[in-house]
Amino acid sequence: MSLRRLHPEQPASFAFNAENKACCDQWIAKYPAGRQASAVIALLWIGQEQEGWVTKAMIEQVGRMLDMPYIRVLEVATFYTMFNLAPVGKHLVQVCTTTPCWLRGSDDIVAACKKQIAPTPRTVSADGKFSWMEVECLGACVNAPMLQIGKDFYEDLDGPMTEKLLEAFRRGETPKPGPQNGRHSSEPAGGATTLKERTS
Amino acid sequence: MARKLIIDGKEIEAEDNLTLLQACEQAGAEIPRFCYHERLSVAGNCRMCLVEWVGAPKPQASCALQVKDIFPNKDGTPAKINTKSPYVKKAREGVMEFLLINHPLDCPICDQGGECDLQDQAMAYGRAAFYRFDENKRAVEDKYMGPLIKTIMTRCIQCTRCVRFATEVAGVPDLGATGRGEDMEITTYLEKAFSSELSGNIVDLCPVGALTSKPYAFNARPWELRKTESVDVMDAQGCNIRVDARGPEVLRVLPRVNEDVNEEWISDKARHACDGLRTQRLDKPYLRKNGKLEPVSWAEAFAAIAAKAKATRPQAMAAIVGDLAAAEEIKALKDLMTSLGVANLECRQDGAKLGGPRPSYLFNSGIAGVDAADALLLIGANPRWEAPVLNARIRKTWLGGALKIAGFGVTRDQTYPVENLGNDLSALSKIADGSHAFAQVLKDAKRPMVIVGPGVVARPDGAAILNLVAKIAGDTGMIGPAGSVAEGGWIGFNVLHTAASRVAALDLGFVPGQGGRDMAGILDGASKGEIEFVYLLGADEFDTAKLGKAVVVYQGTHGDAGAHRADVILPAAAYTEKEGLYANFEGRMQRARRATFPPGEAKEDWAILRALSDVLGQRLPYDDLTSLRAAIVRQVPHFAQEGLAAAHKGADPAVWNAIGLSGQVDTSCPLASSIKDFYMTNPIARASKTLAECSRIFSDPAHKMAAE
Numbered sequence: 001m002s003l004r005r006l007h008p009e010q011p012a013s014f015a016f017n018a019e020n021k022a023c024c025d026q027w028i029a030k031y032p033a034g035r036q037a038s039a040v041i042a043l044l045w046i047g048q049e050q051e052g053w054v055t056k057a058m059i060e061q062v063g064r065m066l067d068m069p070y071i072r073v074l075e076v077a078t079f080y081t082m083f084n085l086a087p088v089g090k091h092l093v094q095v096c097t098t099t100p101c102w103l104r105g106s107d108d109i110v111a112a113c114k115k116q117i118a119p120t121p122r123t124v125s126a127d128g129k130f131s132w133m134e135v136e137c138l139g140a141c142v143n144a145p146m147l148q149i150g151k152d153f154y155e156d157l158d159g160p161m162t163e164k165l166l167e168a169f170r171r172g173e174t175p176k177p178g179p180q181n182g183r184h185s186s187e188p189a190g191g192a193t194t195l196k197e198r199t200s
Numbered sequence: 201m202a203r204k205l206i207i208d209g210k211e212i213e214a215e216d217n218l219t220l221l222q223a224c225e226q227a228g229a230e231i232p233r234f235c236y237h238e239r240l241s242v243a244g245n246c247r248m249c250l251v252e253w254v255g256a257p258k259p260q261a262s263c264a265l266q267v268k269d270i271f272p273n274k275d276g277t278p279a280k281i282n283t284k285s286p287y288v289k290k291a292r293e294g295v296m297e298f299l300l301i302n303h304p305l306d307c308p309i310c311d312q313g314g315e316c317d318l319q320d321q322a323m324a325y326g327r328a329a330f331y332r333f334d335e336n337k338r339a340v341e342d343k344y345m346g347p348l349i350k351t352i353m354t355r356c357i358q359c360t361r362c363v364r365f366a367t368e369v370a371g372v373p374d375l376g377a378t379g380r381g382e383d384m385e386i387t388t389y390l391e392k393a394f395s396s397e398l399s400g401n402i403v404d405l406c407p408v409g410a411l412t413s414k415p416y417a418f419n420a421r422p423w424e425l426r427k428t429e430s431v432d433v434m435d436a437q438g439c440n441i442r443v444d445a446r447g448p449e450v451l452r453v454l455p456r457v458n459e460d461v462n463e464e465w466i467s468d469k470a471r472h473a474c475d476g477l478r479t480q481r482l483d484k485p486y487l488r489k490n491g492k493l494e495p496v497s498w499a500e501a502f503a504a505i506a507a508k509a510k511a512t513r514p515q516a517m518a519a520i521v522g523d524l525a526a527a528e529e530i531k532a533l534k535d536l537m538t539s540l541g542v543a544n545l546e547c548r549q550d551g552a553k554l555g556g557p558r559p560s561y562l563f564n565s566g567i568a569g570v571d572a573a574d575a576l577l578l579i580g581a582n583p584r585w586e587a588p589v590l591n592a593r594i595r596k597t598w599l600g601g602a603l604k605i606a607g608f609g610v611t612r613d614q615t616y617p618v619e620n621l622g623n624d625l626s627a628l629s630k631i632a633d634g635s636h637a638f639a640q641v642l643k644d645a646k647r648p649m650v651i652v653g654p655g656v657v658a659r660p661d662g663a664a665i666l667n668l669v670a671k672i673a674g675d676t677g678m679i680g681p682a683g684s685v686a687e688g689g690w691i692g693f694n695v696l697h698t699a700a701s702r703v704a705a706l707d708l709g710f711v712p713g714q715g716g717r718d719m720a721g722i723l724d725g726a727s728k729g730e731i732e733f734v735y736l737l738g739a740d741e742f743d744t745a746k747l748g749k750a751v752v753v754y755q756g757t758h759g760d761a762g763a764h765r766a767d768v769i770l771p772a773a774a775y776t777e778k779e780g781l782y783a784n785f786e787g788r789m790q791r792a793r794r795a796t797f798p799p800g801e802a803k804e805d806w807a808i809l810r811a812l813s814d815v816l817g818q819r820l821p822y823d824d825l826t827s828l829r830a831a832i833v834r835q836v837p838h839f840a841q842e843g844l845a846a847a848h849k850g851a852d853p854a855v856w857n858a859i860g861l862s863g864q865v866d867t868s869c870p871l872a873s874s875i876k877d878f879y880m881t882n883p884i885a886r887a888s889k890t891l892a893e894c895s896r897i898f899s900d901p902a903h904k905m906a907a908e
Contacts, residue, residue, distance in 0.1 A: 004379050006390075056390075071376035071389040078378040 004078040006056050007086040014057035020046050024065065036066045040076050044083055052092075053084040081135075089124045089131035091169050093117065094148040098137035101145040108159035109145055110134065116166040129170055142186040143179055152177035156189075203267060204278035211278060216268035220260065220281065221249050223267050229283040232292065232321045234299075234407045235359035236263035239463060240368060246299070246359050248321065250291045254280040259291040289325075296326040302338040302382070303408070304354050311350075312409030314422040318357065340385055345375075346393030347893040348400050348468055350417050356410035358384050362402040369465065370396040371595045371615025386410070393897055397588035397878060400471040404454065404464075415472055415890045416452045420444075428795035429456060431782055432470040433524050433700035433775045434885060437567070437587045438784025439466045443474075443776050443795035450474045450776050450796055460568045460845070461788065467588040468894065469878065469885055476888030477774050480759045483800025486769035493769065498801065501768050502815040508751045509816055512733045514541035518722040521547040521710050522738030522756065523699035523882055526780025526792065527839065529772075529805035530705045531832045532820055533737050536809055539818040543716030544731065547705030549741045550874060551719045552654060553662035553860065554695065554702075555711050558846065560666065560859040562703065563785040564691040565649050566845045570597055572685045573692065575645035577638065578607030579628070579669060581653030582873040584614050586698050587785070591615065604645070606638045609653075609871025625665065626867040632672050642676035647685075649678060649692030655874035657695065659866070666860030669693070674856055682850030691848040693859075696785060698874055698881065699741075700775075703783040707836045726750040736762045737805070738772065740883050755808060757798075758883035770812075771802035774884060778804045779825055781832070781839060787846035789839055 016024055027042040040062060047058040054077050063070045077083050084092070093113060097106045113132040117125045121133045140146045143155030147162070154165055156179040168175045183189050202213040207227035214223035219242065221231050234246035244264030251262045255273065262283075270279045282288055300322065307313045340353040358377065363386060366375040374394045377384050388394055394402070403413050425444040432439040432453070439462035442454045453474050455466040485501035486493040496504075509517065519537045521530055530547070537545055548554060554561040565573065570593045583591040591614060597603045598616040606619035608628065621627045621638060630636035634643070642648040652669055656662060673679055673693040683689030697703060712718050717725055723746040725731035731750050738756035744765035754766035757774045773794075775782075780792040798804070803811075806828055813820040822828040833840045879895040880886050 003383055069373040069376075069389070071373060071387075074389060075376045075378055079380045 004081075004085055006059075006074075007053075010056045012057065014047070014051065014055055014061050016047065016061070017050060020050050028066070037068050037072070040066055040068065040073060041080070044073070044077055048083060052088050053086060084122075086122055087124060087131075088122075089117070090129045091149050093130055093132035093166070094135040094138070095132060096136070096138045096140070096144070096146055096148075097134045100137075100141040104144040105158060106145040109147060109157055109162045112159045112162035112166070113147075116163055127170070130166065143183075155179045156181040156183055201268075203270070204272075205267070205270065205281055206278050207281045208283055214267045216266070218267045220251065220262040220265040220267060220270065224251065224262055224281065224283055231262055231283060232325050233263060234317060234321075234357060235361060237361055237364075237405065240361060240364040240405075243360050243364065246357065247295045248292065248299075248325070250288060250295060252282040252285050252287045252291075254282065259288065292325045293327045296322055297329060297332070299357050300326070300329075300332055301335075302354075303357065304337060305332070306355070310352070310355065310409035311412040311417055312355075312406075316409060317407035338382060343385075343387045344391045344393070345388055345411070346395070346399060347890065347897055348414055348472060349394060349403060350412045350414040351410060352412070353385060353410055355408050356386055357408055358386065359407055360386070361405040361407070362386060362411060365402050365405055366394065366396065368599070369401075369592050369596070370398045371592070372396040375402075395898055397467050397469070397584060398465055398592060400468045401455070401465050413452065413471075415475060420446050420451050425451060426795065428776075428793050430776065430792045430795065431784075431790040432466060433782060433792070434467065434469040434473055434882065435587050436697035436700050436702060436785040437461065437589055438700070438782055438786075438788060438790050439470055439589055440790070441466060441470060443793075445776075445795045448796050448799070450477050460566070461784065461790075462567075462589045463593070465589050465592055469588075469881070469891060472890040472894070473882075473885045473888045474776070475890050476758075476884040476886070477776060479889070480883075480887040481799050481802070482757060482759060482763060482769055482771035483802055484771055485801065486766075488767040493766075498770075498811070501770060502812055504768055505753055505812065506815045508733055509540065514543070516725075516731055517542045517733040517735070518544035518546070518717065518725070518731050519735040519737065520549060520719070520722065520739040520742075521545075521701060521705050522736065522762070523549065523701055523741060524757075524775060524884070525701040525705070525737050525805065526775070526778065526782055527701075527704040527708065527832055528778075528780055528825065528828055529737060529809060530701065530708050530710050531828065531835070532806045532809035532813075532822075533735070534708055534710050535820055535831075536813045536816070536818060537735070538713070539813075539820075540816065543713035544722055544725075545710050545712060545716060546719045546722055547702060547710040548658075548719055549699075549739055550654065550658040551662075552657040552702075553659075553666065554657055555706060557855040557858055558707065558787065559691070559693065559848075559855055560670070561695050561697075561706050562787045562846055563651075563694040563696060564846070564848060565694050566685075566786050567593060569647075569649070569685050569690075570594055571600075572690075573597060573645075573647050573649045574602045574604065575642050575648040576603055576605045577631070577642060577648070577650040577672075578605065578610050578614075578618060579625075579650060579652045579665070580609045580656035580871040580873075581607070581651045581696050582610065582612055582614075582655070582875065583651065583653075583696065584612060585873065585875045585878040586654060586696055588878075590696075604641055606641070609655075609873075612873070623870050624867055625865055625869075625871065628665070628668060628672075628865060628867070632668055632675070634675065639672075639676065642672075642678075645677075647680070647690050647692065648676050649694060651694045651696050653696055653871075653874065654698050655872050658874060659869065661863065661866045661869075663861040664863035664865045666695075667862045668860075668865055670856055670859035674851075679851040679856055682848055684848070689848050689850075700782050700784070703785060703787055704781065704839075707783060707787070707839070708832070709835075723747070736766070738762070738883070741881075755805065756883065757802070758887050760883035760886060762883075770808050771798070771800065772805045772808060773798040773802055777802075781829070783839075787838070788844060789842050791842060 027039040031038040063073045117130040146155040233249045235243045249262045250259040363375045367373045428443045440456035440458040457464045487496040610618045631639045678692030680690030727748040740761040753768045754762040755770040776795045777798040879891040
C-alpha cells in the first residue's frame with residue numbers, strides 16, 4: 001500500500017452542487033444531534049462522486065459542514081483506500097489482484113492496463129481518459145479475473161480482451177458489463193451442464 | 201460491585217469499574233504498557249499489557265478489559281489471571297518484537313535515552329534478538345509540530361497518547377493519525393504548529409523518542425541532571441515542577457504529580473521559560489552615575505540607597521512588590537519599610553482592587569473543587585491564558601457532562617463552549633437580581649461557581665464588581681456549608697490571579713497602610729514629584745515612565761522594564777535559585793527550592809533586604825531563613841500549613857458582606873483579558889528565546905487564521 005497523502009496540486013475551492021448538497025443534508029439528518037460527524041464517510045464519498053477525487057478543499061468543506069476539526073476528516077480520508085487522494089481519469093479502472101483473480105491471470109490484465117493506460121498505477125493516461133489501480137477483492141471471484149470501470153464490473157477477462165475493452169472505452173463506447181467471454185452470469189463456461197431443460 | 205479474581209495466585213477483590221490492568225496493579229503486579237495512560241481514554245492498541253486469563257483462548261489486553269466483563273470459572277471459582285507465566289512472557293516478547301521491528305534502535309543519539317519506556321521495557325520484557333535488522337525498517341518523515349516539539353517520527357510506535365492528549369485534555373484537536381496499518385503516521389493538519397498552551401506535555405507522554413523537547417535537544421542525559429522538586433511561578437496556580445539542572449544551568453523543567461493542583465500537566469510557559477534564567481541576568485549591583493548605570497560594589501550600592509532613604513520623608517517613599525516575589529522577601533521588605541515609617545506599600549501592580557478578608561481574594565473552591573462544580577460563570581476571565589492547567593481541569597469537568605458554562609467577555613476559545621453573556625457587564629445586574637436565565641442555572645446547580653478574572657478586578661470599578669459578584673454568590677448558593685467538597689462543604693466564589701506572589705503578599709498585608717497610597721497613588725505621586733524614592737522588588741509590569749523623577753531602587757533578576765528605569769540595581773535570585781514560599785491562588789502554601797545558585801554577585805532576596813536594613817539602621821530581627829519563616833508564621837499562621845489550600849470556614853456574613861465596595865459598575869466598558877501575550881508575562885519569560893519564538897509563531901495573524 002502506498003503512502004496516502006494529499007496531492008501536491010490542489011484546486012482552490014470546492015462546493016457541493018445543489019443536488020449533492022441536498023443528498024449531504026439527508027445523510028446528516030440521519031444521525032442524532034451532536035453526532036453529525038458520523039456522516040463523514042458519506043459526505044466524502046458524495047464529494048468524490050462529484051469531483052472524482054478527494055481534494056483538500058473538500059476535506060475542509062466537509063469539516064465545516066460536520067463541525068469536525070480538519071485533521072479528523074483527513075484521518076478518515078487517508079484511512080479508507082476507496083477515497084482517491086489524487087486526480088483520476090474519466091474512467092477509473094480498478095483491477096482486482098487478490099488471490100482468485102491472480103490465480104486466474106490478473107497479471108495479464110495489469111500488463112494490459114500498463115500498456116494501454118500508463119506504466120504506473122494511479123497515473124492519468126496521456127489522453128486524460130483513464131487511470132488504473134490495483135484493488136483488493138471486489139467480490140466477483142466466480143468470474144475471475146475481473147476489473148471495475150466506473151461502477152461496472154467487467155469479468156472473465158484476459159489480456160487481449162482487456163485491451164479491446166479499454167479501446168472501446170477510448171472510442172467513447174460503453175461495452176456491456178458482465179462476463180466478456182460470452183458466458184452467461186456465472187454459469188459454467190461452456191454452457192449449462194445440468195438442468196438444461198426448463199420445466200416451467 | 202466488587203468481584204473476586206485470583207491474580208498471580210493471590211485472591212483479591214476488584215471493583216467492577218476498574219480495568220484488569222488496574223486490578224493487577226492493586227494485586228501488586230507490574231504491567232508494562234505504552235498506550236495506556238491513567239488520564240487519557242483507553243486505546244488498547246500497543247498490546248504490551250497482555251495478561252493470561254486462564255481458560256481464555258488468547259492473551260488479553262488488560263488495559264481494555266474491564267473487571268465487570270471477567271466471569272468466574274464454570275465451577276464458580278474466581279477467574280485466574282496470570283501476569284508472570286511463561287505464556288504471558290512469550291506474548292509480551294512477541295509484542296515487543298513487533299514494536300522493535302520498525303523502531304530505529306538509535307538510542308545512542310536519541311534524547312529519550314535513559315528515560316525511555318521502550319528502552320526500559322525492552323530490557324525488562326523483551327528478548328535478545330539479532331534478526332531485527334534483517335529487513336528494511338519503515339522510515340517516516342519528521343513532522344513540524346511547532347517551536348517546542350521536535351519530532352523523529354521513525355521512532356513512533358503509534359500509541360496515540362499525543363493524539364488523545366491533544367483531543368481530550370488540551371482540547372485542541374490539532375493532532376491526528378493519518379493512513380492505516382504500517383503506514384499510519386502521527387501528524388498535525390498539514391504541518392501546522394500544535395497550538396495549545398499545554399503542548400509540551402505530549403513530550404512527557406510520548407513513551408519513546410518520537411516527540412522530544414526542541415529547546416532541550418541534545419543538551420543532556422537524564423542521569424547527568426540534578427533534580428530539585430519545586431513550584432512554578434509563571435502563573436499563580438503553583439504547578440508542581442521538577443527543576444533539572446546541570447552545573448550552574450537549569451536545563452529543563454518537568455511537571456510533578458499533584459492531584460490537587462496540576463495533576464501531571466504544566467503549561468508551556470512553565471516548562472520552557474527556563475532558558476530565560478540564563479539571559480538578561482543582573483549579576484552585579486549597578487548605580488546610575490551621570491545618567492549611566494555602572495557596576496559598583498554591594499557596599500557602594502547600599503550606601504547610595506541609604507543616603508537617599510535617610511534624606512527622604514517616609515511619606516515620599518514607596519515600595520512595590522513584583523509578581524514573582526516569594527513570601528520571605530515580601531515579609532522582609534514589609535518589615536523594613538514599616539520600620540522606616542513607610543505606608544506607601546503595594547503588591548497589586550495591575551491596580552487590582554483586592555484586599556480585605558482572605559476569602560475575598562482566593563480561589564476558594566480549590567482547583568480540585570472544579571471537578572465537583574456543575575455551573576460556572578466566568579467574569580472577564582480567560583483561564584486558557586491566565587491558568588492553562590486550571591483550564592484543562594475545567595475542560596475535564598465539562599467533558600464529564602455536568603458543567604454548564606457562561607461568561608462575560610470570554611472572547612478567546614477556551615477549549616470548551618462558553619455561553620457569551622456579553623462583552624461588557626451590562627447583564628451582570630440582571631444576574632444579580634435573578635432576572636437573567638443563567639441566574640436560574642446557577643440557583644438550580646448543586647455546586648455553582650464563579651471565577652472573576654484578574655482583568656476585571658484591575659478595572660477602576662473592580663471593587664464594585666467584586667461586591668456585586670459576592671452578592672450573586674450569596675444569592676445563588678455559592679457560599680455553602682463549611683468544609684471540603686468531600687465533607688459536603690462548598691464555596692463557589694473564586695478570584696483568579698496571574699501573579700505568583702499576589703496571595704502571599706496580600707496575606708502578609710503588603711498593601712497601603714494608614715494614609716498610604718495605592719498603585720495609582722504612588723505613580724501619580726511620583727509623576728508629580730511627591731514620591732521621591734521607590735523600591736521595586738522585581739516589579740516590571742507597569743508603566744515605568746510614570747515614576748517621574750523619583751530615585752528608583754530595583755531589586756530583581758532580569759534587565760527588564762524596572763531595571764532600565766532604576767537608579768540602583770540590586771541583583772537577586774530567581775525562583776529556581778532560592779528557597780521560597782509561594783501561595784497559589786487557592787492560598788495553598790508551597791515551597792520552591794534552590795536548584796542552582798544565583799549568577800555572579802546576585803544574592804537571595806531576603807538576605808539583600810536583611811543586609812540593607814543594617815545599613816539603614818533598622819536591622820531586621822532575623823538572621824536566617826528559619827527565623828524569617830518563623831516570623832512569617834507568627835504573622836500569618838496558615839503559612840505553616842505547607843501544601844494545604846485554605847479551608848472553607850462557612851458563610852460568615854462578616855466576611856461575605858465585606859467583599860469589595862458597593863458602588864456603580866461601569867456597564868459600558870468592554871471587558872479585556874489581563875494578558876496580552878501569553879508567552880510574555882514576566883521578566884523571565886520575556887528573556888526566554890524559546891518563548892519569544894512561541895510568541896512570534898502563535899501571535900502571527902497568518903497562523904491564527906490557519907488555526908480557525
